[in-house]
Amino acid sequence: MRQIVLNRPGEFLSRDIAVPQPGENQAIVRVHRIGVCGTDLHAFAGRQPYFEYPRVLGHELGVEIVAIPENQQGLVAGDHCALEPYLSCGSCTACRQGKTNCCTDLQVLGVHADGGMQPYITAPVHLLHKSTKLSLDQLALVETLGIGFHAVERAAFQEEESVLVIGAGPIGLSVIQFARAAGAHVRVLDVSPQRRQFVADLGIEVLSEPDDELADIVFDATGNKLSMEASLERVAPGGRLVFVGLILDKVAIDDPLFHRREVTLLASRNSANAFPRIVQMIEEGSIDTAPWITHRLELAAVPDEFPALPQQEGLIKAVIEVDSDDGSTG
Ligand SMILES: [Zn+2]
Ligand SMILES: [Zn+2]
Numbered sequence: 001m002r003q004i005v006l007n008r009p010g011e012f013l014s015r016d017i018a019v020p021q022p023g024e025n026q027a028i029v030r031v032h033r034i035g036v037c038g039t040d041l042h043a044f045a046g047r048q049p050y051f052e053y054p055r056v057l058g059h060e061l062g063v064e065i066v067a068i069p070e071n072q073q074g075l076v077a078g079d080h081c082a083l084e085p086y087l088s089c090g091s092c093t094a095c096r097q098g099k100t101n102c103c104t105d106l107q108v109l110g111v112h113a114d115g116g117m118q119p120y121i122t123a124p125v126h127l128l129h130k131s132t133k134l135s136l137d138q139l140a141l142v143e144t145l146g147i148g149f150h151a152v153e154r155a156a157f158q159e160e161e162s163v164l165v166i167g168a169g170p171i172g173l174s175v176i177q178f179a180r181a182a183g184a185h186v187r188v189l190d191v192s193p194q195r196r197q198f199v200a201d202l203g204i205e206v207l208s209e210p211d212d213e214l215a216d217i218v219f220d221a222t223g224n225k226l227s228m229e230a231s232l233e234r235v236a237p238g239g240r241l242v243f244v245g246l247i248l249d250k251v252a253i254d255d256p257l258f259h260r261r262e263v264t265l266l267a268s269r270n271s272a273n274a275f276p277r278i279v280q281m282i283e284e285g286s287i288d289t290a291p292w293i294t295h296r297l298e299l300a301a302v303p304d305e306f307p308a309l310p311q312q313e314g315l316i317k318a319v320i321e322v323d324s325d326d327g328s329t330g
Pocket of ligand 1: 036038059143144
């Protein structure tokens, strides 16, 4: 089969390798759809400092089971699944508390280990989440939606609380969707006119700059140092501030303001135990995936077309389709 490898910043290679063999309690799956996100774009640009090359990217995966050992979930060959890409150790303190996203030895497929930019991949059975209703596109979106799901869960939203989401990229968009699904009145702040228009078209109140109205819960989804520092000013007394986006830098907190308002500051990382619930919410229609996918490309075209993706007009989410030809073992 042919896999696409990010050989070093700015360079993808296509190479022939043998179809992988599953280990114990592992399934072999056919990759059909791969969502592209900021992590992949940063890795390509060489802006992920701790990233190791070469690496097969792809952590947002809609897959089909090819072979699987007998299992309690009743999964069988042919099932369509979202593949949860988080390999946690299961034995560290965080894992034992169910906070597998904070595992001290966390390996994310497509980031710390090779991911899905190949026709077949092996995966532990418990990381496969089946749906008979979702499309392969929707299954590939579950991981990215998990970021918003987990952030809203971290914030412990209560009825009547006001919510402000700063930054309307894909991460902000996933936060917006789960906050609305929880019943929140959501306002959004973004500096980009194009993104503001996108959010306004979804029927959401959107601001180009902060006003005087403070929010009980503020989510910063910008991954921008200045925005993260200024986001504290937008939190109402007694409120919560959730850093969803991250940066590889220090963030300064205005301590007198932090204390005066007695703000709770929360980080949110990936998701834990969220995939089954997200699949269910999309199935029920409480999460709408229609606005998400704005661009498509084929796996074989990644070396040629991926570099221009960040400049594409209106890009929210690009999805890579893995063609059946890529799967030939010859
Ligand atoms: Zn992602
Ligand atoms: Zn662990």
